Every structure is written in structure tokens, then in C-alpha cells.
Amino acid sequence: MPGRPRDPALDAAILRATFEFVEEEGYRRLSIEGIAARSGVHKQAIYRRYRSKGELVLAALGRFAAERLPTPDTGSLRDDLVTLLTATFAAQRGASGQLNRALAVEALQDERFAARLWTELIEPRRAVVRAMIDRAAERGEITGANPDFFVDLVYGPMWYRLLFDIPALDDSYAARLADTVLAAARGPRTA
Amino acid sequence: MPGRPRDPALDAAILRATFEFVEEEGYRRLSIEGIAARSGVHKQAIYRRYRSKGELVLAALGRFAAERLPTPDTGSLRDDLVTLLTATFAAQRGASGQLNRALAVEALQDERFAARLWTELIEPRRAVVRAMIDRAAERGEITGANPDFFVDLVYGPMWYRLLFDIPALDDSYAARLADTVLAAARGPRTA
Amino acid sequence: MPGRPRDPALDAAILRATFEFVEEEGYRRLSIEGIAARSGVHKQAIYRRYRSKGELVLAALGRFAAERLPTPDTGSLRDDLVTLLTATFAAQRGASGQLNRALAVEALQDERFAARLWTELIEPRRAVVRAMIDRAAERGEITGANPDFFVDLVYGPMWYRLLFDIPALDDSYAARLADTVLAAARGPRTA
Amino acid sequence: MPGRPRDPALDAAILRATFEFVEEEGYRRLSIEGIAARSGVHKQAIYRRYRSKGELVLAALGRFAAERLPTPDTGSLRDDLVTLLTATFAAQRGASGQLNRALAVEALQDERFAARLWTELIEPRRAVVRAMIDRAAERGEITGANPDFFVDLVYGPMWYRLLFDIPALDDSYAARLADTVLAAARGPRTA
DNA sequence: ACTTAAACGAGACGGTACGTCCAGTCTTAGT
DNA sequence: ACTAAGACTGGACGTACCGTCTCGTTTAAGT
16 A cells, blocks of 8 residues: 655755765764754654664665675686775765764674675675686686685785774785785785 | 681682683673673672672683693794694683684784783783793794794784684694794895 | 455454453453454454554454443433442443443543544443433432532442452442432532 | 662752743743753653652642641631732733743643642642631631632632633732622521 | 545654653762 | 672663644545
8 A cells, every 4th residue: 555655855965964974973873863953854763764873884884885895707716806996995984984884883783684784785895706706717817716705815914904993905005905815815825 | 807708619609600601601791790790709709809700710711721721832843832732722722712812802902901911911922932042042942033932923813813713723724834944033035 | 446345254353352351361462463363253353443552352242242221211310320330230240340440441541542542432331321310300309519529429439349359349339429429419418 | 778869969950940941931842851951960860759740740849849838827718819819810820830831731630640740739739728718717707608619719820821821810809809708608598 | 427626544844842861970977 | 998788970871742844545525
């Protein structure tokens, strides 16, 4: 049955307010009440859309940041990795980093949310890397190995640094990490 | 001026209650109020000892888990790494994993706490790895490179998996990670 | 103008639900939302008919109780009063008492509703008593005095007892009250 | 065990705010939230003292109005009644009337509150009248009859008029009511 | 048959208050 | 100086009704 449709302007206002709030004040200060006040949207209208703060932040990140994921295919695994990592790291230095931290807070406290986050956001990003590795294997660049493990190598250090607020996620870090992953993917040295 | 000394029984009761609470109910439900109720200790007695939830959890983790850190020195970098990672991963599968998660939640929301956590807990752990690497370099096992970066490789994947509650932090993962770090530390393949 | 006519089944359903709700759960728990849910009628359909909770209850009372008002004319003031009071008190012991209480709640909180209630429900009841007194005066039973004051004597104690939920509105009370009003209406004793 | 005692300044601030609020805006607009805002006292501090709006209003009325009850003993039942009714009616024309109305709203919706109100406020007032009647009986002024019934006659009309917001509770009404009660108390005319 | 207009179920919406929870601080009295 | 006890402000929580507002659908009177 139809019923009055949700006002898309409110969707946008909520997400924008969430985004701005987290960016400016950090996740700790984020509250549904605050978002409602800031966006001029009624609290209930927010709860109607999102069951929890986590879902809301997940949606906000999805809306404002997720689409900018590059999916490089340069013909060289190293270049693919460098391109991806450079862009990903750059994003973490801005609002996207704040939102990722916020998502981490929720995931750490709620297994079910962690699972949802995984399938909706993390896994797609991992798939990008896996695809790069598969293509490299087809090209013979690397001797295939457990791709899931290498993906951990790609993203692990980034989250580690996000967690403890260590900066240094710069371009040279991206390059060094790409080299490391590459070396690991090639397997043990023969000589 | 003298005054009544703090009751050590309360210290223990607070830490025990915190530990049990987090283990049973998760960090989300943890509250000073709840700990006070559970331990029978008054709220104020807790605040007198710890300034925030984070400090309390930090102390609880320190008490129950920190002293078990191995600092291996086997004469072989790979063996050192495997020993450390196996023990560290094993700890994460128990209550220590819960408390680490809890600490991460606090760190993500409070930069000053993150800094404290870094110096008190994270950095000492990193130093252990750095020492291993330094010894390996002296032995000529590896051609020295930025040790900080390699430490990220060692701990990054673990935190990444803790974050999203992915199991698989088992002994074979430890071995594989040790091999990878080793390969990376040896630098690019010559052949 | 054409337009779809109101469904009389809904009118009935709304009033019945209101009646039942008040009887079962009391006026405090009564809400438009609740009536809508219970009757299966949409909220808007209720608001289309009644401007407020008070109007709704007024209608519900009118539908289920108002027509049973006796207008006795026995030829004796005392008999008239006893007949009226006995019937009125009996009604208050059932659902009609609940609804009267509900109307009082609304009247106490809304002067305009009080005025409406007065003209639509209270005044007609008072008129019945006034008519009885007028007839008695014509017959010479009593020496005419301010009828409005005597009406207060008739209904005042009833509302007083409804208000504080004191039972005792039984037939003997009706008889005693009738006698009292009669005595008062006859004026001061001569001897 | 001791614990910090409740701040009496808050008690006063809450009651004063309640009193003023009801007087100015009526019971319908009264809310705990509003009282908290107006008095500058935290909501929780109010809930700590009063379980419901009704209890609060009961306390507010008790504090600001109840002590002014006259307990006349003139030696003449009529004079006693006139004195009491004149003072009581006068009070109803001011804030006390508003608060009584508020109490009525609560009593009508909650039987247990009605019972409490009865014992704490209504019964003491009734006792005053019963005492007057008893004294008159001892003096031989009246031939004893059910005093409870006569008390209903005294207070019933007042509440009836409060309920429907009919003014006219003036001195002449008091005098007339006193005469009526007196006539009723003397029993049926002999001549 | 064909407009036209209102009623209808559905449900979103802003507004207001509810009663509860926790954070951290403060005040008392009792060791 | 510590303890237990508990009041206190501040702030947010999630829920409940209110009365109003779109929606799409249904029903009937007037063409």
C-alpha cells in the first residue's frame, strides 16, 4: 500500500548533517538529537530511516564517499596497487577518515553491525584488490597465492593507523606498501 | 596529611567487575554506573581511581593481560616472529581481544586517550618487534629498512581482523605473516 | 456536490471502539491513535468526524447513554426526584459513569469544551429538574425559589462522588437526597 | 546511611514553578519538562521527588493553599457554615481553584490517586464540617442525622461548579447553601 | 459512461513531552 | 583522607501521541 512517500529532501538533509557533524566535531559528539537539530529534521524521521547511529553513518559514508573508489587496471600490479592505495589513503586524510573511524567504533561494539559493514563496504573494497591480483596472476606477474591474505596486507596497515590516529598515510607509504605486497605475492626469493 | 588509605580490596573488585562485565556483556553495555552496581563499590570510588572508562579498561587490561607479552630472542627472525605472533593471536581469541577492542573504541573517540594508549601499550609492543628486527639486521639476516613500516605489517592485519570480527587469527596465519614480513624485509628479489 | 459519502460502518466502529476502550482501560489510556488501531479505522477518518478526543467521547456517550434519560412527571415532586435520581445514579455505576468522568476531564482542561458540554449535555439534564420544580410550584407543593440553586443540590453530590470515586450512589442515597431537596425547596420551618 | 540531603531550595523552586505555571497557563499546558525549564531544576530532580504530575500538584496545593483552611467554631451551626463556605469559595476563585481543578483531572483518571487525594486533602476538609455538625448536635441545634451525607451537600455543589467552570461561587451562594444544609439537618418540617 | 469530489487506508511529518539512563561532580556523615 | 550514600546538572536516549500532510485507491452522485 502506498502511503505518503518519504521526502527525499529529508534523506539528503540527514546525511549531509551527519557528514558535516562527524567531520567537524568527531564521532563522540555525534548524536541523533544533534543531527535532528542541525538538519531541522524531526528525530522520528531519522529513526524511521535508520535503526541506529551506525546505520546512519554507514549510509552517510556510502552516499558521500564510497562512489569515489577507483578500480584501477593499468596492466601492472604495482601500478594498480599504487593507484588504489594513493587514492584510498588520500581519502582517509579527509572526512572519509572520520567516517571510517566512526564505523569502526560501531563495528567494534556490535558484531552484527560489523557483519553488515563487512558485506556492504569492506568486502567490495577487498574485491577490487582481489581482482587486481587475479589479473596479475593471469598475466603471469605473480604465482598465485591466497589472495585473501594479501588483501589483509593491503588494508591492514591502513586501519591500524586509523585506529590509533597515526598520520603518515602518505604517497610514499602507499608506494612502499605496494612494493611489499608485490614482493610477498611473488613468493620467496629463489636466490 | 595522612588520612585513610585506599582499600586495595576495592581496586581488585573494580577491575574484576570491569573485566567480567566486558566479557559477558560487551563493551557497549559497559558503564561506570554498571560496574559500581555490580562490584558493590561506589561510583565515586571508581572516579577517584580512573578518570574515564578508557583508563579503567586500560588498567583492567594491564592487570589481566599485559604481563604475558613474550619477548622472544631465538636467534632467527622468523622464529622470533612466529613465536610472538602465535602468542599474540592466541591472546586475542580470549578476553584480551575484547579488551583490546574496547581500548580501540576509546582511542577512536578521544585523541588524548589514543596518545596515552599508544605510549603505554602499543609502543612497547612495537618496540619488541623493532628489537627483533634490529637484532636480525645486526646478524645480517636482513638488509635494514624502515623498521616502523615493518611493524605496521606485523600488527596491522591483526587489528584489521579484530576490527571486523573476522576469526582466522590462528597459527597458520601467524606463520604466513611471519614469512611475508621476512620476505619484505629482505627487499626486492634480485632474480 | 457528489463525493463519496461517509461510511456509516466506520461511525459505528469508532464509537464502539471508544466505548470499549474507555470501559476496559480507562480514560487515561484513551488515545485517538489507540482507537484507530483497535477499530481498524484510520486516524484521519476519526479526525474527519471529531475535532478532539472530547467531542468523540461526547458523541460516544450521546450514542450509548443519552437517550435513556427519564423525564418523569408523576404529579409529586418527591416521586419525580426519586425516579430521576435512581435512574441517573444507576447509570453512573456502569460505563456511563466512566464516560461522564472522561467528559469532566476534558471540560476541566478546556473552557470551550466545557461550554459545549454544558449546553449539549449538562443543561438539558438541568432543564429536566427545573421543569419538575416549576410544575411543583404551580401545584403549590413548594414556594418557588431559585431553581438553579436547587438543581445544583440535585446534581452536585453525584458529581462530587464520581470525582473521588466514592461508590454509595445507591437507591437510598437517591431517596435521602430527594427528601433533602424537597425540604430545602419548602423553605425554612415555620415552627 | 546519610548521602547528600535534598536541596530544600529545589523543593521550593519546583513547587513555586508548578504553582505559577498552573495559575498562568492552566493544567493542560503543565508538563514536567516545562516545570523543569521554568524552575531551572533538572527533570530528574523532579522525578526523584514526585512520581507523577498529580503528586506534584497535590504537594504544590498542600504547600501553598491547604494551611489557610478556617476551622470556625462560633457557637452557631449556621455561622460556622457561612464562615467556612465563604472562605472556601473565595479560595476557589483564585489559584486554589485552578489547582483543585488540576487535582480533579488526576483523580478522575486514576483511582489510586483519587484515594490518596481523598485521605490527604478531602477527608480533612470533611472532618471540619463533621465536627461542626457534631457540636451542633450536642448543643441540640439539630437532631443528629448521617453527617457524611450533609458533608456531601456542603461540598458537592462547589465541586460541581468547579468541574464545569460555572462562576457564581459567591457569598450569597455560601449563605444560601448554609441555610439549605441547616434546613436539611433539622429534619422534615413538623407543621 | 464519465467526470468530479470526497472518503478512505497508509504512512510520513514536525511538535512536544514522556520517563529513563549515564556521565561527572558535589555534599553529607561515618569511619 | 578515605568510605558509602545519594543528590545534582547536563545531555541524550528511544517512544508515544498529537494533529496535519501527501499519496494512491475506492465509491457514488451528477452529468
